[in-house]
Amino acid sequence: MQPQRYWREIPQRYRLEAGLCRKCGKVFMPPRGVCDSCRSTDFEMVRLSDKGRIHTFTVIRIPPSGFGEQVPYVLAVVELDDGVRPLPMVSGGGTPAPETPGAVRLTMQVADCEPEDVRIGDPVRLEFRKINEVGKSGVICYGYKAVPA
Amino acid sequence: MVGICGYGAYIPRNRIKVEEIAKVWGTDAQSYKKGLMLEEKSVPSPDQDTITMSVEASRKAVKRAGIDPRLIGAAYVGSESHPYAVKPSGTVLAEALGSTPECHTADFEFACKAGTEAMFVASQLVKSGAVKYALGVGADTSQGAPGDALEYSAAAGAAAYLFGADRDLVVAELVDTYAYMTDTPDFWRREHMFYPRHGGRFTGEQAYFRHIVSAGKGMMAKAKKKPSDFAYVVFHQPNGKFPLRAGKLLGFEERQITTGWLVNKLGNTYSGSSPLGLTAVLDVAKAGDLILVVPFGSGAGSDGFVFRATERLKSVQGLALKTRQMLDERKRYVDYGTYLKYRKMIIMNE
Numbered sequence: 001m002q003p004q005r006y007w008r009e010i011p012q013r014y015r016l017e018a019g020l021c022r023k024c025g026k027v028f029m030p031p032r033g034v035c036d037s038c039r040s041t042d043f044e045m046v047r048l049s050d051k052g053r054i055h056t057f058t059v060i061r062i063p064p065s066g067f068g069e070q071v072p073y074v075l076a077v078v079e080l081d082d083g084v085r086p087l088p089m090v091s092g093g094g095t096p097a098p099e100t101p102g103a104v105r106l107t108m109q110v111a112d113c114e115p116e117d118v119r120i121g122d123p124v125r126l127e128f129r130k131i132n133e134v135g136k137s138g139v140i141c142y143g144y145k146a147v148p149a
Numbered sequence: 150m151v152g153i154c155g156y157g158a159y160i161p162r163n164r165i166k167v168e169e170i171a172k173v174w175g176t177d178a179q180s181y182k183k184g185l186m187l188e189e190k191s192v193p194s195p196d197q198d199t200i201t202m203s204v205e206a207s208r209k210a211v212k213r214a215g216i217d218p219r220l221i222g223a224a225y226v227g228s229e230s231h232p233y234a235v236k237p238s239g240t241v242l243a244e245a246l247g248s249t250p251e252c253h254t255a256d257f258e259f260a261c262k263a264g265t266e267a268m269f270v271a272s273q274l275v276k277s278g279a280v281k282y283a284l285g286v287g288a289d290t291s292q293g294a295p296g297d298a299l300e301y302s303a304a305a306g307a308a309a310y311l312f313g314a315d316r317d318l319v320v321a322e323l324v325d326t327y328a329y330m331t332d333t334p335d336f337w338r339r340e341h342m343f344y345p346r347h348g349g350r351f352t353g354e355q356a357y358f359r360h361i362v363s364a365g366k367g368m369m370a371k372a373k374k375k376p377s378d379f380a381y382v383v384f385h386q387p388n389g390k391f392p393l394r395a396g397k398l399l400g401f402e403e404r405q406i407t408t409g410w411l412v413n414k415l416g417n418t419y420s421g422s423s424p425l426g427l428t429a430v431l432d433v434a435k436a437g438d439l440i441l442v443v444p445f446g447s448g449a450g451s452d453g454f455v456f457r458a459t460e461r462l463k464s465v466q467g468l469a470l471k472t473r474q475m476l477d478e479r480k481r482y483v484d485y486g487t488y489l490k491y492r493k494m495i496i497m498n499e
Contacts, residue, residue, distance in 0.1 A: 014245040069195045069490055111196060112162050112481065128204040128245060129196040135499065140232055142200065142241060148479075 001132075003139050013143040016048040016126070018104070027104045048104055050126040051149065052080040055105055059115040066132045074110040074118050078126075078146050079103045111145045123149035151276045152319035153456065154216065155311040155465065157209025158428040159202045159288075160415065160475040163192040165488050167301055173485045174296050181301050186389020190304040190416025192483055195491050199228040199288040200238045202307035202421075204245045207286060209469035210309040211246060214282070214318060221248040221311070222280025225271055226256050227263030227420045229338070229345075230290045242286065253280070260336060261385055262446020263287060264308065264420035269452055272312045272323050282313045289419035294344035295494065302388055304416025308424035320462040321431060321440065323454065325372040329364035330450030337448070352447065357391055358398065360451040365399045365443045368453025376400040380438035383426035385445035386412035395443075408433060414476055427456075429472040434458040 011017040012030045019031030023040035029048065034041055057076035060067070067073070080103070110118060111129060124146035131143045166189045171178035181187055193202075203226050211218055224243040231238045239254035253274075257266045264287015271285035288307030293299030313319065335356035338345040348356075361384055369375060376382075382405050384392035389412050396406045409426030418425055423444040430440055435458060442454040489495050 010244060014241070015247055069493075109196075111194060128201045128208075129194075130198055130201055131196070140198075140200075142204075142245075145196065 001134055001139070001141060006139055006141055013131075013141070014128075016050070016144065017045050018048050019043040020046045029104065029106060048106070049080045050144070052078045052124055052126075052146070054110070054118065054120055054122045054124060054146070055079040056120060057110065057118055072115050074113060074115050075107065076110050076118070076146060077105050077107050078124055079105050109145045110147070112147045125149045150316045150319050150322050151272060151312065151314045152322040152459070153310050153431070154282065154313040154315065154318040154320060155210040155212065155214025156320070156428050156431050157206040157213065157309045157469055158425055158472040158475060159205040159209070159307045160425070160472070161191050161193045161197055161202070161305050162479055162481045163194060163483050163491065164189045164480045165192050165483055165485070169485050169488075170301055184390070185301065186393075186413055187301055187416065188413050190302060191306055191418070192488055192491055193290045193305040195493070197305065198232045198290055199226065199230050199307070200232055200241045202290075202305065203238060203242050203286045203288045203309065206288065206307040206309035207242060207246055207284060207311075210284065210311045213320070213465040213468045214311045214313070216282060216311070216313070216318070218247040219251075221246065221252055221282045221284055223253040223271055223274050223283035224248060224286075225254070225267035225284065226286045226288060227259070227265070227267035228256070228288050229258060229260055229263060229419055230292065231256055231258075242284075259450065260447035261387070261417070261419045261422055262444050262450060262452065264422075264424045265442070265444040265452050265454070266446075268310050268312075268424065268454070269326060269328075271310070272326070275312045275314050276323075282311055285310050285312065287420040287422075287424040289421050291417060291419040292338075292344055297344070299345070299347070302412075302417040304418045306415060306418035306421040306425050308421055308428045310424065318461065319459055320465055321434075321456040321458050324439070324457050325368070325453075325455045327364060327368040327371050327453035328450065329360055329367055329453075331360070333360075333447075333449035335447045335449055347447070353391070356447060356449045357385070357387065357445055358395060360449050361385065361395045361443050361445050362398050364451030364453045365395070365441070368441065368443065368455060371453075372455045374439065374441075374455065376405070378439055379405060379441045381408050381430045381434065382406055382441040382443070383409035383423050383430060384443050385423045385451075386410065386426060387417045387422070389413045411472070411476060425472060431458070431462065432466055432471040432473065434462060436460045436462060
């Protein structure tokens with residue numbers, strides 16, 4: 001990964017900042033310019049919850065490069081618990097967000113677990129982890145992984 | 150009133166037992182267990198390093214303080230295992246907390262004392278009025294050469310302290326500080342070397358005990374306190390035996406030491422060692438309790454900190470996972486081969 005691309009993703013990778021459509025309440029992670037539900041371009045930046053449940057998962061045994069030392073590992077779709085929190089530092093406190101929207105789901109690794117112990121519906125919380133390294137001399141890319149709660 | 154407004158700890162879930170390491174090198178596990186009072190140590194996963202543990206410990210500290218992270222004017226990480234040789238750990242930390250861009254950041258190094266260096270500077274910046282809140286973090290994924298005595302103890306963990314001067318937020322008032330430092334080459338790692346080297350028994354009397362005992366005495370004299378005034382004392386914990394003996398030499402009883410004495414189950418988390426011990430004390434301390442902290446860093450020096458717990462402490466203790474919970478619950482034991490893989494000590498093709 002190029003450092004420029006990684007740098008652009010820092011608000012999402014480090015702080016789970018997402019775009020909340022002020023018109024219909026749909027949440028986009030990563031944020032986008034136009035809502036695919038109502039076509040509004042009026043978004044507020046919000047921070048996603050760091051707790052959730054495993055919606056579904058798979059076990060990776062043949063990994064992409066850079067993940068070999070972690071196999072077998074669990075890759076899951078995590079449904080976050082309690083919607084979103086307003087983010088005054090980005091939105092400047094503008095219009096209040098609509099009611100908490102529908103479920104926000106993110107795809108991520110589940111760390112600190114044995115694959116055979118993972119079940120759909122298990123509670124998890126998100127922890128800051130190293131996601132991958134660009135070789136031995138490139139940048140180190142950080143972000144969140146789920147761990148059993 | 151300057152003091153700790155929030156604190157947080159992080160300990161990885163993986164552990165390796167002394168027997169598992171001794172089996173590989175043909176040494177007598179019982180002599181390490183008895184001689185160094187060590188049973189097992191924490192091991193970081195391949196996706197954990199000083200930065201990830203600093204962020205997790207700091208998130209707990211901010212949660213306990215209950216402040217807006219934008220008000221953190223300084224964030225310092227002390228470690229001897231910063232992931233980058235050139236590029237600060239503190240920038241990732243401050244960015245992850247949401248404290249950038251108006252935040253001063255630097256990485257500290259002083260062997261096992263780097264974490265308390267960060268705490269010292271953070272607290273003094275708040276005291277001077279330069280910043281409203283400052284974060285001092287000690288974190289390490291410690292290194293010990295395979296087969297060396299250090300391999301039985303070098304562990305991973307982090308502790309974070311958020312200092313402020315807001316009377317309503319302080320959970321432990323910083324009563325006084327002290328520093329005692331000499332040039333003593335007891336432990337070092339040269340540039341481009343993978344593992345540290347040490348002076349064997351020279352690390353004991355002339356390094357650890359001389360500095361800890363002198364700093365402990367100096368701190369108590371400066372603060373006009375005696376050992377019996379303190380509810381708890383925390384020393385640097387390179388093994389189980391040293392801090393207990395240091396306590397005895399300074400006139401403390403074992404009951405004052407054991408609450409923050411984590412090393413037998415945790416190992417030596419280097420820059421995280423005495424800071425993690427203090428988190429375990431703050432998890433249970435009561436208003437009015439006096440706490441003495443005396444870290445040690447090879448090279449060599451010791452600091453002194455005297456804290457007094459406030460009424461607010463009990464209301465924040467349960468806001469985040471406690472240190473003993475992380476130490477005793479949900480452990481995951483790894484064998485020596487997995488440990489080597491996790492610590493990247495197996496030579497691999499690119």
